[in-house]
Amino acid sequence: MAPSRKPVNLVLLTIPNAWTPSYPAAATAVFPPGARPARGSESSKQISCKGDSQCSVAGAARCYGTVTSAGTDKQNSRGGPELPYRPKQHSATTSGIVEPTILRKGHGQSIYVPSVRLSPEASKSPSVHKIHILGEDARSKFxxxxxxxxYDSVERLAWTRPSxxxxxxxxxxxxxxxxFEPLNVGRQVLASKSDxxxxxxxxxxxxxEGAMAALEAVKHRVDNNTTVCLMTDGLGVLEDVRQKIFSVPEKEPAFLLGNMSHKFAFNRNFDSVRQLRHGMWNITSVQRSAVMSTEQPKVETQTNFVRSLQAATLLETRYTPFDSWFRYKLPGxxxxxxxxxxCxxxxxxxxGLLQNPNARKLISSLxxxxxxxxxxxxxxxxxxxxHELLDLDRAHKALYGRILRQRNRESSLVQDVRRGHPVNVDYLNGYFLRRAYALGVEVPTNKMMWDLxxxxxAIATTLRDSYVRIEETSVTPDMEDEYKNTSSY
Known part of the structure; x- marks a missing residue:
């Protein structure tokens, strides 16, 4: 009697033809389509998936169409349980991830079909949760x-020219x-081109100035159901944003204030964002009033937005009451x-400040x-x-200690003026001028420096605008022939 054959269950995974999965560029091992590394080999150990949010492929973040390891269990590939304060975390219903499928064959062998994400086009669906990053600096890219x-989808926005x-x-x-590792960011788009x-x-x-121009570009896309985390240098920016852009309290978004101790810079030689210093991202919430309230709700009552930011370990996000946030912001x-x-x-x-007694006297007066x-x-x-900031002796020591640590660097304000970047003096010395006027305090030295x-x-701007702009371009054959015909030799 012939032995009966066991049925084989096959699960078909259909992927739209309009999209082809792309594999991380930083992977150290590349396999042809349909092939997989042998179980237990070195190649199979170099690729491992850690849940839905990140793949460990030579340090690269997980991209669309990432591959799970041949030894990864199906349950482990789904990641940890959904946290109560992150209801919009990756899941099969919200992020469009197709879980790895196991095709059973005879003799105990298994074929693993890679998990895939939605294509960028499909991620634009209204049902997909999205966070928007509006910025043109190195910090916004990080x-x-x-x-x-x-998040299921992160969209970078620009208000001038996408880069x-x-x-x-x-x-x-x-x-x-x-x-070096590839930045896992999508293409930047112009904020005003969408509704x-x-x-x-x-x-x-x-x-x-840049923050208000950015918010003006997306004003038509936000309402009282929007949460905005505002990150700028200086103080008093939020008051002007509410007065000039969101003048109707019932329609303005909920605002959070952020301050980062991470330091970044663009490295043109290596086409990279260079992280100069690790730090923390302090966030607080403020109420709409002329004088900010120091009584803030507890961390447990904050929005899911803050909690989701805390889930990104690279950011080191920490929610603090306003008084702690203000104390953290003031030294800078x-x-x-x-x-x-x-300077x-x-x-x-x-x-140069340390060797000039008149410069030190001017700093002390300010x-x-x-x-x-x-x-x-x-x-x-x-x-x-x-207490440390209000004690003059301790404040002097802290100030000169920071000057000593940066003594070999050029002043950032000097660089901004020379390069034609907007200056932030209205929200530095100008902030203390406004508060001094409201409190009845005379600050003549700060007024003088604000004017200077x-x-x-203004002088640097006038000089820069007087330059003749020259655009480099390639010479076409027609232009070359015209030049030869009109030349004197």
Whole structure:
């Protein structure tokens, strides 16, 4: 009697013809279609999938159509359980991920079909959760890269001209060795070209002028159901945003304020975003009032937006009450208000300030006026956390300690004025001028420096606009023939 054959169950996985899966460029092993590494080989150990958010392929983040390891269990490939504060985390219903399918064959062999993501076109569906990053600086690219492992779709927006330069992230290990990894970010698009609603938005700009121009470009896409995390240098930006852009309180979005201690810079030589320093991302919420409230709700009552940002481990996000956030923000604002204008006035690097007694006297005068304003501000009051900033001797030591650490660098304000970048003086010295006027405090040195910075910037702008712009182009055959015919030889 012939032995009965066992039925074989096959599961077919259909992928649209309009899209072809792409594999991470940083993978160290490439296999032809239909092939897979032998179980237990070195090649199979170099590719491993860690849930739906990230694949470990030589350090590269998971991209569309990523491949799971031949030894990965089906249950493990789905990632950890969905957290209660992240209801929009990757799942088969929201992110469009097709789980790895196991095709059973005889003799205990298995064929693993790779899991795939939705194509970029399909991710534009309204049912797919999306976070928008509005920024044209290095910081915004890093945020988009970090969040790409948390959200189903991350869209980068620009308000002037989209740019897709700087495709790699450059970091340094403990030995000082530079490592490069591809930035897992999509193409940047112009914010004003779409009318789709934005639910969660991160705005990153070094200047308040850039932040307000960015919000003006997306004003038609946000409403009172939108959450906006605003990240700029200086203080008092949110008050002007509410006054000039969202003047109707019932229609304005919910605002969060962010401040990063991470430091980034563009590296043109290696087409990369260079991470200069690791740090944290402090976020707080503020209420609509002339004077910011210091009584903030607890972390447990914050939006899912903040909790999802905390899930991106590269960002090191931390929610803090406003008084702690303000204490964390102030040292940088004081430095930019008391030291940077003096460097611009004297046109010297930081080291030049230490050898000039008149420069040190000017810095001390600026610092004393700033501290006198801080002591009367209701946001600070008698809080012990500000004791170091309100004590003049300790404030001087902290300020000069920072100058010593940066003594070999050029002032960032001097670079901005020379390159024609907008200056942020209205939200540095200008912020303390407005608060001093409201509190009845005289700050003549800060007023003088505010005028000088604006005057120097106006002179630099006039000089830059007088230059004749030259555009480099290729010579066509017709242009070459015309030149030969009209030449004198």
């Amino acid at each position: 945020i988009a890269h970090a969040l790409s492992g948390v 897709n330069k700087y495709r790699y992230l450059q970091r340094f290990d403990k030995t000082g060795t530079a490592t 789709t609603h934005i639910e969660e938005l991160v705005v990153s700009s070094n200047t308040a 604002v004081i430095f930019d208000s008391a030291v940077e204008p003096v 611009l006035l004297l046109e010297v690097p930081y080291s 610092l004393e006026e700033i501290v006198s304003v801080l002591r009367l501000m209701p946001e600070i009051g008698r809080a012990e956390t500000y 910075v604006k005057a120097k910037n």
